[in-house]
Amino acid sequence: MTTRKEIADKIFPNVTETIQDLEKKYPTRQNPICSRFAPSPTGFLHIGSVFASFVEQRFAKQYGGTFLLRIEDTDQKREIPGAVDLIIDWLKFFGIEIDEGPLGANNADIGNYGPYIQSHRKSIYQVFVKTLIEQGVAYPCWMSETELEEIRTQQTTLKVTPGIYGNYSLWRNKTPEEIMQKLQEDPNFVLRFRSHGDFSQRCLFDDVIKGKINMIDNYNDIVLIKSDGLPTYHLAHIADDHLMRTSHVIRGDEWLTSVPLHIQLFKAFNLPHPQYCHVAPLLKIDEEGNKRKLSKRKDPEADVAYFFESGYAPEGIMDYLLTIIDPAYEERQKANPDKNYLDFEVKIEHMNTSGALFDFVKLQSMNNAYLSKISTDELYSQSLIRAKKYRPYLADLMQSDVDYTKAALNIERHTEKDPKRFTTFQDVESQILFFYDEEWEKLLPTKPTLPEMCTADSMKPFIDEYKQQLNLDMSLEDRFTQLKEVGKRHGFASNNAEFKEWWYVGKVGDLAMFMRIQLCCTAKTPDLYSVMKVLGKDRVIERLGRL
Ligand code: GLU
Numbered sequence: 001m002t003t004r005k006e007i008a009d010k011i012f013p014n015v016t017e018t019i020q021d022l023e024k025k026y027p028t029r030q031n032p033i034c035s036r037f038a039p040s041p042t043g044f045l046h047i048g049s050v051f052a053s054f055v056e057q058r059f060a061k062q063y064g065g066t067f068l069l070r071i072e073d074t075d076q077k078r079e080i081p082g083a084v085d086l087i088i089d090w091l092k093f094f095g096i097e098i099d100e101g102p103l104g105a106n107n108a109d110i111g112n113y114g115p116y117i118q119s120h121r122k123s124i125y126q127v128f129v130k131t132l133i134e135q136g137v138a139y140p141c142w143m144s145e146t147e148l149e150e151i152r153t154q155q156t157t158l159k160v161t162p163g164i165y166g167n168y169s170l171w172r173n174k175t176p177e178e179i180m181q182k183l184q185e186d187p188n189f190v191l192r193f194r195s196h197g198d199f200s201q202r203c204l205f206d207d208v209i210k211g212k213i214n215m216i217d218n219y220n221d222i223v224l225i226k227s228d229g230l231p232t233y234h235l236a237h238i239a240d241d242h243l244m245r246t247s248h249v250i251r252g253d254e255w256l257t258s259v260p261l262h263i264q265l266f267k268a269f270n271l272p273h274p275q276y277c278h279v280a281p282l283l284k285i286d287e288e289g290n291k292r293k294l295s296k297r298k299d300p301e302a303d304v305a306y307f308f309e310s311g312y313a314p315e316g317i318m319d320y321l322l323t324i325i326d327p328a329y330e331e332r333q334k335a336n337p338d339k340n341y342l343d344f345e346v347k348i349e350h351m352n353t354s355g356a357l358f359d360f361v362k363l364q365s366m367n368n369a370y371l372s373k374i375s376t377d378e379l380y381s382q383s384l385i386r387a388k389k390y391r392p393y394l395a396d397l398m399q400s401d402v403d404y405t406k407a408a409l410n411i412e413r414h415t416e417k418d419p420k421r422f423t424t425f426q427d428v429e430s431q432i433l434f435f436y437d438e439e440w441e442k443l444l445p446t447k448p449t450l451p452e453m454c455t456a457d458s459m460k461p462f463i464d465e466y467k468q469q470l471n472l473d474m475s476l477e478d479r480f481t482q483l484k485e486v487g488k489r490h491g492f493a494s495n496n497a498e499f500k501e502w503w504y505v506g507k508v509g510d511l512a513m514f515m516r517i518q519l520c521c522t523a524k525t526p527d528l529y530s531v532m533k534v535l536g537k538d539r540v541i542e543r544l545g546r547l
Contacts, residue, residue: 004133007179007180017127026112034247035056035066035067035246037049037057037091039071041071041083044303045303046303046304048293050091050321051321054094055346055351057096058342059250065247068100069102071101074232084102093308118240124239124240125225125230129191137194138193138224141170141172164221165221169221189227190224192222193221195264196219199216202217203217203259207259209279218264238271242271246274251277253281281294282324282358283355286298308386309390310424313424315341316366316367316371323366327352372422380405383409384399394429408435412527435535440520448522450517453505462511487511492504495508519532519539519543
């Protein structure tokens with residue numbers, strides 16, 4: 001008589017270790033709190049993944065635990081070269097520090113609980129599934145695509161619950177002899193889990209975020225190992241999260257419906273399951289006014305690169321994400337404005353259970369507040385990183401004279417009336433472009449119309465006198481008095497009362513607008529005298545004269 005052990009040995013002749021042997025290699029952690037981010041390397045990082053990984057990392061770190069990165073690449077068709085580094089680089093960009101994962105050169109493992117890339121863990125999954133075969137809780141299945149399709153059609157016609165369970169699973173009830181016979185003939189099979197197949201059973205569990213859950217239990221004989229020898233997500237999750245000693249599985253709530261299966265699998269292995277914490281997705285209102293998940297296919301803002309390109313600072317984004325994670329964050333942050341966002345405790349049990357609308361207006365205001373707070377050096381270096389990627393010509397300009405660029409950026413920053421020139425790093429371009437002579441030249445044809453009384457002929461005498469007197473070391477007040485005095489001599493009244501006199505052609509405000517447009521090629525600039533100080537005397541004289 002063929003035994004289950006013989007079948008297991010026939011399938012995995014080289015697997016001699018047991019789960020207990022593996023457990024010894026990966027002992028329980030000193031600090032038992034451990035969470036993980038487990039993306040598939042598809043070459044795209046969803047902002048929702050940054051959100052979830054931030055929650056995972058904050059949660060682990062605030063309890064002094066471990067946060068690890070595991071790459072879930074068992075669907076090799078979807079794999080893109082370089083995708084692992086892309087994930088690591090993005091997490092770094094957002095300041096999400098990882099303790100363990102494929103973080104070394106050439107994605108070498110850092111940490112004692114690896115390999116951290118699932119395709120390198122094949123032998124581990126084999127140990128797990130072999131145990132189940134020996135116990136009769138997993139079995140090989142040779143059902144073809146045609147057979148699977150026929151069953152689907154049959155179930156639809158009969159209006160019965162779809163799936164592979166009970167007698168719908170053609171290999172579930174075969175004798176060990178029949179299975180052994182088939183194994184000799186055909187190496188192309190999958191390994192299925194033998195579930196109880198009863199849809200009247202319920203699964204009750206506590207989700208840290210969603211609370212008490214009561215769902216229909218799993219009744220399907222799902223695939224554990226695919227015909228390519230790699231595990232499905234379900235088996236990999238059990239083996240990996242057990243051996244990596246994950247205490248809290250924080251993941252997207254699209255996985256909530258799989259929990260009954262996962263709990264069943266943990267029970268089949270006689271292992272405790274981790275705490276489940278299902279994070280609701282980020283939502284948007286679509287064109288029809290309906291709320292829906294941010295979609296990778298439809299929404300450019302689903303891609304994290306969008307935020308970088310649009311000039312958001314990682315800190316601004318994280319600050320905003322914290323308001324979604326914990327509704328009490330904003331108030332606590334306002335009460336402690338100097339505290340770093342990473343120093344606030346995150347309470348995942350406070351998280352919204354049904355999904356939060358991604359609010360760009362709020363993100364902008366938080367980004368704006370962040371940019372207003374940082375030093376000009378920081379503003380320079382962060383905006384340079386972005387410019388290097390998306391605006392190389394601007395990056396070249398910014399580096400051509402670093403001090404000059406910083407001085408241009410610095411105007412009116414950290415002052416009481418802080419006009420917040422920069423909402424995103426994108427604003428840097430329009431705010432500083434005219435400071436560079438070659439760009440100013442290019443802007444000349446787009447220059448707004450000068451006040452009508454400021455014709456080339458009429459302004460020449462004013463410019464000649466103003467040039468003589470130009471002194472950029474004066475106080476703001478003296479400089480304005482001087483402009484008024486010179487202006488008066490050339491037909492510009494100092495105030496409305498004076499302007500009533502017939503001989504004035506305009507007011508000092510017109511004069512200031514004339515200078516602003518001449519110097520900057522735009523009618524909207526920060527304080528003009530500060531701009532002039534940065535431009536320097538030579539440039540001011542040169543630009544005023546270019547009528
Ligand atoms: N690889 C899965 C995904 O990208 C991970 C889910 C999990 O965190 O367990 O959705």
